[in-house]
Amino acid sequence: xxxxxxxxxxxxxxxxxxxxxxxxxxxxxxxxxxxxxxxxxxxxxxxxxxxxxxxxxxxxxxxxxxxxxxxxxxxxxxxxxxxxxxxxxxxxxxxxxxxxxxxxxxxxxxxxxxxxxxxxxxxxxxxxxxxxxxxxxxxxxxxxxxxxxxxxxxxxxxxxxxxxxxxxxxxxxxxxxxxxxxxxxxxxxxxxxxxxxxxxxxxxxxxxxxxxxxxxxxxxxxxxxxx
Amino acid sequence: xxxxxxxxxxxxxxxxxxxxxxxxxxxxxxxxxxxxxxxxxxxxxxxxxxxxxxxxxxxxxxxxxxxxxxxxxxxxxxxxxxxxxxxxxxxxxxxxxxxxxxxxxxxxxxxxxxxxxxxxxxxxxxxxxxxxxxxxxxxxxxxxxxxxxxxxxxxxxxxxxxxxxxxxxxxxxxxxxxxxxxxxxxxxxxxxxxxxxxxxxxxxxxxxxxxxxxxxxxxxxxxxxxxxxxxxxxxxxxxxxxxxxxxxxxxxxxxxxxxxxxxxxxxxxxxxxxxxxxxxxxxxxxxxxxxxxxxxxxxxxxxxxxxxxxxxxxxxxxxxxxxxxxxxxxxxxxxxxxxxxxxxxxxxxxxxxxxxxxxxxxxxxxxxxxxxxxxxxxxxxxxxxxxxxxxxxxxxxxxxxxxxxxxxxxxxxxxxxxxxxxxxxx
Numbered sequence: 001x002x003x004x005x006x007x008x009x010x011x012x013x014x015x016x017x018x019x020x021x022x023x024x025x026x027x028x029x030x031x032x033x034x035x036x037x038x039x040x041x042x043x044x045x046x047x048x049x050x051x052x053x054x055x056x057x058x059x060x061x062x063x064x065x066x067x068x069x070x071x072x073x074x075x076x077x078x079x080x081x082x083x084x085x086x087x088x089x090x091x092x093x094x095x096x097x098x099x100x101x102x103x104x105x106x107x108x109x110x111x112x113x114x115x116x117x118x119x120x121x122x123x124x125x126x127x128x129x130x131x132x133x134x135x136x137x138x139x140x141x142x143x144x145x146x147x148x149x150x151x152x153x154x155x156x157x158x159x160x161x162x163x164x165x166x167x168x169x170x171x172x173x174x175x176x177x178x179x180x181x182x183x184x185x186x187x188x189x190x191x192x193x194x195x196x197x198x199x200x201x202x203x204x205x206x207x208x209x210x211x212x213x214x215x216x217x218x219x220x221x222x223x224x225x226x227x
Numbered sequence: 228x229x230x231x232x233x234x235x236x237x238x239x240x241x242x243x244x245x246x247x248x249x250x251x252x253x254x255x256x257x258x259x260x261x262x263x264x265x266x267x268x269x270x271x272x273x274x275x276x277x278x279x280x281x282x283x284x285x286x287x288x289x290x291x292x293x294x295x296x297x298x299x300x301x302x303x304x305x306x307x308x309x310x311x312x313x314x315x316x317x318x319x320x321x322x323x324x325x326x327x328x329x330x331x332x333x334x335x336x337x338x339x340x341x342x343x344x345x346x347x348x349x350x351x352x353x354x355x356x357x358x359x360x361x362x363x364x365x366x367x368x369x370x371x372x373x374x375x376x377x378x379x380x381x382x383x384x385x386x387x388x389x390x391x392x393x394x395x396x397x398x399x400x401x402x403x404x405x406x407x408x409x410x411x412x413x414x415x416x417x418x419x420x421x422x423x424x425x426x427x428x429x430x431x432x433x434x435x436x437x438x439x440x441x442x443x444x445x446x447x448x449x450x451x452x453x454x455x456x457x458x459x460x461x462x463x464x465x466x467x468x469x470x471x472x473x474x475x476x477x478x479x480x481x482x483x484x485x486x487x488x489x490x491x492x493x494x495x496x497x498x499x500x501x502x503x504x505x506x507x508x509x510x511x512x513x514x515x516x517x518x519x520x521x522x523x524x525x526x527x528x529x530x531x532x533x534x535x536x537x538x539x540x541x542x543x544x545x546x547x548x549x550x551x552x553x554x555x556x557x558x559x560x561x562x563x564x565x566x567x568x569x570x571x572x573x574x575x576x577x578x579x580x581x582x583x584x585x586x587x588x589x590x591x592x593x594x595x596x597x598x599x600x601x602x603x604x605x606x607x608x609x610x611x612x613x614x615x616x617x618x619x620x621x622x623x624x625x626x627x628x629x630x631x632x633x634x635x636x637x638x639x640x641x642x643x644x645x646x647x648x649x650x651x652x653x
Contacts (some may be wrong), residue, residue: 009457015464019471080456085510103459105467127471144320153532168470172487179529184491185567185621191536214478219470 001116003027004045006036006062007078016049018104019176020112024169029071029144033057040066045073046120049110051097052079052086060093064086072193075114104173110163130210130225143206153178154199160220161212168219189217196220235388242380250369258365265356269334270317273351276303277338280349290343302353307342308346312337324354331357394418398427405434407441407445408507425494445508452501459497463490479508492618499620502560503607506627511554514632519558519651520583524560534579539592544582557628565590565647572645580644591646598640605636 003025007013010031017027028043031037040062041049049199052059058062059077066075075225076092087098096118098113117127117136125136133142139155141148150158160177161169175188178195200212213221232240236478238648280303288296293305317336324331335352339483394416401413412435415427466486475483505511527541551558569592571578577593605626608619625647629636635650 009461011461012464015461015468018468022471042599080453080460099454102490104465105464144453170470170487171484172465172491173467179533180614182530182563182567184495186533187537192531194536213474215470216477218480218484223411 001025001046001050002044003038003047003112004030004036004043004073005049006030006054006059007049007051008032009051015188016105016108019167020109025112025186031055033062034061037065040069040071041122044071047074047115048077049112050075050077051080053076053092058101060090063090063093063095074112074119076111078108078116104147104169104176106160106164106172106173107169107177110177113163121132127159127162129165129222131208132162132210134159134162142201144206146206148202148206150199150202153195157195157199161220165222167225168221169214170219171217176221178216192220193217229267229356233388234392235384238388239381239384245375246376246380248483250373254365254369258361261361261365262356264271266319266334267344269353269355270336273317273334273336273353274315276351277336277349280351281338281340283341287339288342290345293342295346303349303351304341306338306348306350308339309349312348314339319355322352327357331355337542342373348492384417391420393419393424395426398423398430404583407437410440410509411436412441441606448500448504449508452497452504455493457498458491459494461599462486463494466490496618499618499624503627504619505548506557506624506631511557511631514552514554517551517553517558519551519588520545522555522558523562523581523583523588526566527558530563530566530570534566534573537570537573538576539570539573540576540578542578542580544580546582546584549583549586549588549651553632561625561628561649568621568625569645586652587648587650589648593643594645596643597649599645601638604638 001024003020005013005027006015007016007029008031008097013029013031020027026047028039030039036050036054037057045225050059050062054062060139063075066073066121075095076099077095078099078101079086079090080101087100089189090096090098096115099108099111099223122224127134131144133145134140135142141150141155142160143180156178157174160174171186171188171192174192175183179188179191196212203210205211209225211225213223216219291449297304314337316577319332319335320335321330322333323329332355334355335350335353338349338351340347340349345641397416403413405411405413412431415431418424418427466483523543527543530540565579566579569590572594573579574593579590579592582589605622607623611624625637629649633652635652637648637650639646640647
């Protein structure tokens, strides 16, 4: 799957590419307006990550160009302009998602994953990792063909971990994903720990061989077991 | 500053005082003038009487008539001739006056006449007005003049100053209603008074330069917050990459966690500054009808779980439905900030009570056993405790949001509960 990262901040662009290339993604980078326009015209991408403030032009123009060329790529805006108005404006012009800076790479990865799934596998709503099977339509989780019951938060947490499988996601990223923008204002340690503990217990009880690895309470990792 | 008086009162006071002084200074002059013209009048009369006597009486006058004449005419007398009398020259001399009972000044003239061959002196005199009578008359006139002047001056100066100063007062009331935050340049009424034209134009320049620097400063905060987002994003992404390193030690992970905390504090601080700047910049002016209770429950969806995971009990009491006219983003921010504040400053096994009443919302929580300083609680960067991580902007955001919507917010500490009460007004 091909992704174009249009971001002028080279360090950020580099980190995005590094984080995403663990998956089956092939990333290309554009640091400025003209390179971005060129690449869009020349190649096809499944997903385009678009920063709005670029040297040499406004990212909104790139978005309009993509739309006028009828290019069928998924578009996620990554922008420092985080207000709701900017968000609505971006989505109105045709972006599929909007992520305000600063964001965690895990969140970005999950958003790309969700977008790709919506676009390419819309007929297939089953997600499988090891012996765990998730039906996204009915929101049911099966371990070894047996349904286990999860709370909404646990279900969201599981999807978040699976969207970043084999990578470590930070406690803060989980908290923000589960309780939104205000997560950082409260100590998230107990909150995340409790959910992880419950999720682990439910999988252990169902006899799953998948495991959630804890990195000293700071990060969590979904380790996929091969069949 | 001591007691102040209006310009009109001051100028009236000055006018009155100078009028009084001028009148007093002129008094001796006026007195002398009146005395002189009065004497001149009398002089003509005494001379006329002598001429009349000489023309009409003298041709047929006999020496034997003198005694009778003198007995009946006090003011025109025929005296024996003497060289000492100056002839045909009006003078002022003092004589005893029987009617008054003391001596008074007379205008008098002498002439030499001849009756039956003998020389006599004819004298004609008229009493002058008495000095104190003259002074009294003058005083009455002065008093009357002064009163009339005073009244007319007050009336004239009252209406004149009212008319003259009208543009000034209009300018004054416009400046009084001016506020830098509203950012609107006052429109001064045009006037044809040079001084006021100058005043208005100087004020105009002053205010517009202030407005523009205020605007620049506000924009600066917003731009600075925007610019900080990108380095923060780089910082956060570096941590995400770092966390992927295999075999991290406990010590390394602790450092990463602490950096995550720092990064999220910076992010929050930046977001709050941006929100405050945007409220200041009037970017949240559009208002819609909002179901407050519904919004409260929507925000509680996440926050109740967070409170309970910290062992805090949340009680909600809804007395009545509540609809408000407000900006949606700001109402969301108001509710979350209040609830987060109540969670963060709570105690172990504490409680949070929320209540929607009439046209108000009350949120109270257990916490430190001491009331907060009412004057400082909403101030920016006023932190009550060191150990609670916060940026000291949450409650000032709440305060700004209330202020912008014209709602009243109050802090109170009763029954060991810290309470914030909002009174929504329509």
